[in-house]
Amino acid sequence: MPSQPSQLQAIGGFFELLHVQPKIPLLILLILMLLAGLSEGIGILLLVPLIGILGNEPASDNPIVGAVEQALRASGLPMTVAGLLGAFLLLILLRAALVLARDLYSQRIQLSLIDRLRTDAFGALLGAEWRMIQSNRSSDFANLMLTDLARVGMGLQALLTLSAGLSVMLAYALVAVGISPAMTCIAFGSGAILFSLLGAHRRAALDLGWQLGAGNRAVHGNLHEALAGMKLAKILGNERRHLDAFTRVIADLRQRQIRYAVSSGLAGALFSVGGALFIAGFVYLGLKVLGVHLAELFTLVIIFARIMPLWSRVQQQLQQLLHAAPALIEAKQLHAQCLAHREPVLVEVTRRRPILDAIRVEQVGYRYAEREGAALADIDLIIEPRTTTAVIGASGSGKSTLADLLMGLMEPTNGRILVDDRPLIGPERIAWRRSVAYVPQETFLFDDSIRNNLLWARPGASEPQLIAALERAAADFVLQFPDGLDTRVGERGTRLSGGERQRIALARALLSAPLLLILDEATSALDLASEERVRRAIEALHGDLTLVVIGHRLATLRHADQVVALNMGKLIAAGTWQQTEQRLTALGMSGLIASPTAAVVEETKAGA
Numbered sequence: 001m002p003s004q005p006s007q008l009q010a011i012g013g014f015f016e017l018l019h020v021q022p023k024i025p026l027l028i029l030l031i032l033m034l035l036a037g038l039s040e041g042i043g044i045l046l047l048v049p050l051i052g053i054l055g056n057e058p059a060s061d062n063p064i065v066g067a068v069e070q071a072l073r074a075s076g077l078p079m080t081v082a083g084l085l086g087a088f089l090l091l092i093l094l095r096a097a098l099v100l101a102r103d104l105y106s107q108r109i110q111l112s113l114i115d116r117l118r119t120d121a122f123g124a125l126l127g128a129e130w131r132m133i134q135s136n137r138s139s140d141f142a143n144l145m146l147t148d149l150a151r152v153g154m155g156l157q158a159l160l161t162l163s164a165g166l167s168v169m170l171a172y173a174l175v176a177v178g179i180s181p182a183m184t185c186i187a188f189g190s191g192a193i194l195f196s197l198l199g200a201h202r203r204a205a206l207d208l209g210w211q212l213g214a215g216n217r218a219v220h221g222n223l224h225e226a227l228a229g230m231k232l233a234k235i236l237g238n239e240r241r242h243l244d245a246f247t248r249v250i251a252d253l254r255q256r257q258i259r260y261a262v263s264s265g266l267a268g269a270l271f272s273v274g275g276a277l278f279i280a281g282f283v284y285l286g287l288k289v290l291g292v293h294l295a296e297l298f299t300l301v302i303i304f305a306r307i308m309p310l311w312s313r314v315q316q317q318l319q320q321l322l323h324a325a326p327a328l329i330e331a332k333q334l335h336a337q338c339l340a341h342r343e344p345v346l347v348e349v350t351r352r353r354p355i356l357d358a359i360r361v362e363q364v365g366y367r368y369a370e371r372e373g374a375a376l377a378d379i380d381l382i383i384e385p386r387t388t389t390a391v392i393g394a395s396g397s398g399k400s401t402l403a404d405l406l407m408g409l410m411e412p413t414n415g416r417i418l419v420d421d422r423p424l425i426g427p428e429r430i431a432w433r434r435s436v437a438y439v440p441q442e443t444f445l446f447d448d449s450i451r452n453n454l455l456w457a458r459p460g461a462s463e464p465q466l467i468a469a470l471e472r473a474a475a476d477f478v479l480q481f482p483d484g485l486d487t488r489v490g491e492r493g494t495r496l497s498g499g500e501r502q503r504i505a506l507a508r509a510l511l512s513a514p515l516l517l518i519l520d521e522a523t524s525a526l527d528l529a530s531e532e533r534v535r536r537a538i539e540a541l542h543g544d545l546t547l548v549v550i551g552h553r554l555a556t557l558r559h560a561d562q563v564v565a566l567n568m569g570k571l572i573a574a575g576t577w578q579q580t581e582q583r584l585t586a587l588g589m590s591g592l593i594a595s596p597t598a599a600v601v602e603e604t605k606a607g608a
Contacts, residue, residue: 014155017328357421362380456508
């Protein structure tokens, strides 16, 4: 949990948000708040002559009340019950219109600000280095976008509502001071005493806000994992375990929410009881000690009766504001983390240049901050243009890390990668990614048509170009579907088989006309028949573009121009298939290359 700020610092974060908002909308909102408060005050002031007429009491000698009566007579309004009631109703209608305009305008400002925060946060996330994104849970980003920023919106609404309430309190104070300064001091002093006594509840709101943030992250993380593992849970019959785990985090979150509700409700109850006691004492002082005029006292009692709930609302809005403050602090910290790890920005779109010489990996090492030991160490490798390089190794040997570095997703911790003697650093690395295509083991397809999934790689591609890419990837089976290219694939492509998804993903990669195509364990989850189709599609690409194939099952590895073996982050063998096999046999690691591939080759031959 981040270090906790003071209450003033926590509230100040919301004022900083409003500070960057365009000033004209805020000025309009401020004017609406003041007008609504002023109309409330004048309406209350009209009660003094109205009550005096109803009670047949002598006219008030208060100068403020006298000025109001004089203004009413000057306007031609008769000083009768009907005239005063009519003026009072008109003011109520005017105030209702002003309050409606104020609330709608306030809501519009709040929603536009939260929308901007969401787009800024998402933009910062998209522009962050892959290394930083990889080090955080995706569920934490989802929690930020959906839950935390929704809480920030509630905090902003509380701040704006608090400001509106304070403007009304100011109007009441001005009216009350004009009637009886002494009674006004008593009324506002009473509310201030109650408010100060409830400081512990405001501190608790801030503490419970931090706890709520942790609870929300736990719920998002649990739900994210459960949805990702739903298929496995059904296979193993573990649905109940997911439900029990989700029930536990929900129950924990509910307890945190209840603790805040109890604290907030208790503060409101204490204000109600304390306010009633103060009003009773207020009336007694006014009648027996200060001798306030009855009509004026009645008006002051109405003001007091309205001020105490306003004090209570100030307390509640401050509690809500402080309760939401941790969400704003954590959102700012995650946003700042994204900006601190921002990728270099391309000033202009650079034209793709063909690989004329080679891709050179020179003494490259990479270390993840959260892990012990290097993921890669002292890797030297040359990849000639339009050749196929196979990368093999046990799980955790550094194959995928090498792929990420070759794609330009990350920069090496030490050493360098060059394309035709141009180091892949800074903007050059970002530009290089436009020349690379990638097909991972877990293919991602949008819940959309096959056409739109393909167009994601090249938005302006024509239908003949789409069909050509499908044919190169041995995915022209799509054309036999009733809806053809407009067939919907379902969420993550679940309406297609694993082999069909992989071939569509390969077609999408080829559609972008890459200079380098990386296949990362692209067939490890496929059956032999599907793997054979993908293998033939890959072999047909040999000589057309530079290929890097990562895996250990695909028979294509035998026919690669070079085979590179990794073990515990180090390159232990490189050369042709036979050379690499001999080297691994000498190291006592022949199983790394022979057994899995041989089995696949034999089964493929048997099925041919």
